[in-house]
Amino acid sequence: MASSQFHGLQLVRVSSPSQLFVSTAFQHGRVTFQRKSNHLVYASTNNFNRDHHLQSKVETVLDSLKWDDKGLVVAIAQNIDTGAILMQGFANREAVATTITGGKATFYSRSRSTLWTKGETSNNFINVHDIALDCDRDSIIYRGKPDGPTCHTGAETCYYTSVFDLLEDQQSGGDKFLLTTLNSLESTIAKRKGELGVPQTGKPSWTRRLLLDEKLLCSKIREEADELCRTLEENEDKSRSASEMADVLYHSMVLLGLRDVKMEDVLEILRHRFSQSGVEEKSSRKTQG
């Protein structure tokens, strides 16, 4: 279960609702939230309760939002790791307050005139790590991690239909969703992997060749990493570093594809590492150079 501690990079995941954590921010005297018995409590530096003070702060933040004539703001849910937009709804004051204190993306249903927490029927909650307000304060982002597919169709996000697929009479199914670049690349590699059993005529794609030849793949990954380093060592043009990094990323992602590892998992590892104490990189350090 994800915590709802919201300190920019200092996002802490706790493994069970009853597992308390004390964050760096807490130790440094900044206000933090602790999850206790499946609900969040406010905690303060000096171990005395500042609930009242914080609740009034929450009210102040809620007061600062520009609610429309129906008392709503637009609320967008986004996967904090991949950047995928999961769904969009509306939130009234109570929905935002519930999301802040409960840590699960909560909306106001205009059709049913009722509060609803995404996942209350499907169990696919969106665990909110941060809430972003736009400059006008009439639109918010719930940035978090979904427990499962967000869309009622079973799709990862509700945005699985491309206008331009429709214009081309391409079928847009629930298994497809529109992607950012990294997700698109991952999806293409997965597709090539799925086609491995299908005989092909003509020259195989490079991805197919890499997927079929682990030795080639590994030699390419090592080679591209070396070339990336050489752009620094030999002070090559900046554009060379970008291009070599693209090579490193692509070839490494083919390896991940081969091993059924999702980039989202990799990004989650990085997020957790950088959530650690002030010396956030320590955990990236396995050997000291």
Added chain:
Amino acid sequence: MASSQFHGLQLVRVSSPSQLFVSTAFQHGRVTFQRKSNHLVYASTNNFNRDHHLQSKVETVLDSLKWDDKGLVVAIAQNIDTGAILMQGFANREAVATTITGGKATFYSRSRSTLWTKGETSNNFINVHDIALDCDRDSIIYRGKPDGPTCHTGAETCYYTSVFDLLEDQQSGGDKFLLTTLNSLESTIAKRKGELGVPQTGKPSWTRRLLLDEKLLCSKIREEADELCRTLEENEDKSRSASEMADVLYHSMVLLGLRDVKMEDVLEILRHRFSQSGVEEKSSRKTQG
């Protein structure tokens, strides 16, 4: 200037409005859009004009949207490479049609009761590569590349305020925006780089050490790439591949930080490569193993 050809991965960027391109999709007989003299025209396979047919298709798509009682849908603009949510507005039928045909994110201003194209005053247009519809068809994503900062404050996105910063009395300025994991990591590395001139007491962070020691950095990048390969070669647990990939990514991003190369540029390179013809990986291939 970005093209507005919308075929999933087949996104093609043209360097000037008058530069026509013929895409693979076009060659394969699928309908495509071509930019000509700064406006988009429909083109067909067989070099005769199917404008009318396509325009009626656009109308059919527009008919399928669930416009609210004011004739609007929620329209979210997202950076196709980084996944950053740039802004959110509303769009009426004309705004969506204009975005489809003009390729620039266009909204309907409820306060001014008028159509407006983001960038018409600032020149910071959002060049739309695809439009995603949600399952309810009452919310859309303009997925594209911004020409510059999207927010009128000069911030990259309008969503630069964190509710939890506000609760902690942290200042949220226009220079800060809420980030997905990869952007957060990049931002942390940039911050460490900015602190290099400041003397520090205590043990330096790992990122600081890497930034100060190119030899150490390069040896780590090569080492982590090697370790990633070994998870495949030695058939280690999947979680090891994820963890080693996190190491590769982190250390490579420190190198990018040192060279002032943005991950967005790397992702854009990947997007362009994978926009190429059917054999989309060819351009990733510099040497044949």
